[in-house]
Structures are given as C-alpha cells and as structure tokens.
Amino acid sequence: MVDKKRTIHEAAFRLSYDLSTQMAPKLSDLGAKPAPMQLRAMRQIWASGESTLLDVARTLKRDKGQITRLIDELCAMKMVQRVPNPNDGRSKLLKLTSKGEAFFESIEKIESEFSEQLTKGISKKDLQIFFAISDQLSENLREIDSGKTE
Numbered sequence: 001m002v003d004k005k006r007t008i009h010e011a012a013f014r015l016s017y018d019l020s021t022q023m024a025p026k027l028s029d030l031g032a033k034p035a036p037m038q039l040r041a042m043r044q045i046w047a048s049g050e051s052t053l054l055d056v057a058r059t060l061k062r063d064k065g066q067i068t069r070l071i072d073e074l075c076a077m078k079m080v081q082r083v084p085n086p087n088d089g090r091s092k093l094l095k096l097t098s099k100g101e102a103f104f105e106s107i108e109k110i111e112s113e114f115s116e117q118l119t120k121g122i123s124k125k126d127l128q129i130f131f132a133i134s135d136q137l138s139e140n141l142r143e144i145d146s147g148k149t150e
Contacts, residue, residue, distance in 0.1 A: 008137070019118075026110045030103060038074055039107075041067065042096065045080060046104045050093040052085070079103060 027033075034042065037060065044059050045051045057067040071094060074080035079100035082092040096104060119127060 012137075023110070023114065026114065027107065030106050030110075034074065034077065034079065037062075038070055038079075041070055042074065042079060042100060042104060045094050045096055046100070050083075050095050052091055052093060056094065074100075 040060055041056050044056050048055070053064055053067050053071060056071070057064045060067065062070075071080055071082075075082065078097055080094055081097050083095055085091045085093045122130075
C-alpha cells in the first residue's frame with residue numbers, strides 16, 4: 001500500500017527545512033548573516049568568479065531591480081564589489097571582496113564537513129541517482145515556470 005503522506009512536496013520541504021535548521025547554527029558562528037537570497041547571489045558570484053547583475057537575476061529568477069537592491073546590501077556589508085567590465089564599458093562585474101571570499105571559504109568548509117555527515121551510509125551510486133532525479137525535478141519546475149509543459 002502506498003503511503004498517501006509521502007509526496008514529492010513533503011519530502012522536498014522536509015529536506016529543505018531539516019538542512020536549514022541544521023546549517024543555521026553552524027553558519028551563525030561566521031559572524032556575517034546574509035539573507036538566504038543574498039547567499040544564493042554570493043554563491044553565483046563565487047562559483048563563476050565574476051557575474052553581471054543580469055546573470056544573477058536570471059539565475060535567481062528575480063527582476064533586475066530586486067537584485068540591484070540585494071547587491072547594494074552586499075556591497076554595504078563589504079562582501080561584494082562592483083568593478084568595471086573590460087568587455088562592456090556600460091556595465092559592471094560583480095566580484096566577491098576578500099571578506100566575501102573568506103566568508104565563502106568558511107561556508108564551503110562547513111558544507112563539506114556537513115555533507116560527509118549528511119550522506120553517511122549512502123552509496124555513490126545512490127547519490128548520483130539522487131542528483132539526477134533532483135536535476136530533473138528542477139528542470140521540470142523550470143519548464144512549468146516558463147510555460148513549456150505539454
């Protein structure tokens with residue numbers, strides 16, 4: 001018999017909630033407390049080395065005005081800086097400051113240690129399947145959001 005309480009929504013919400021409640025105390029020791037959306041923007045910039053406002057807005061699926069305000073706050077926190085774009089004099093590139101880089105190195109260390117604990121007892125094959133399924137779910141959600149569903 002199928003457990004009617006087990007839905008993809010419930011599983012995703014529970015995993016997200018459990019992750020955030022377990023990570024919050026570990027991250028609070030870092031001092032700076034960027035909001036979750038600010039962390040996502042910083043991760044985009046950190047992962048790419050540099051980004052434009054438009055890159056961040058597209059990745060986070062937010063309008064450019066929202067991202068501008070978010071980046072302004074990160075600049076005020078001295079986590080992100082705007083630098084001239086050598087390929088386009090009209091735009092700026094977003095880069096992490098040394099403070100932002102140090103902050104993200106700390107986050108990566110915490111997440112790496114936490115990931116080892118989180119995936120304990122799960123085979124590499126099962127993790128690959130999990131990632132493939134979660135990627136497909138995300139892709140399906142993006143298609144729903146863009147109206148491409150059949």
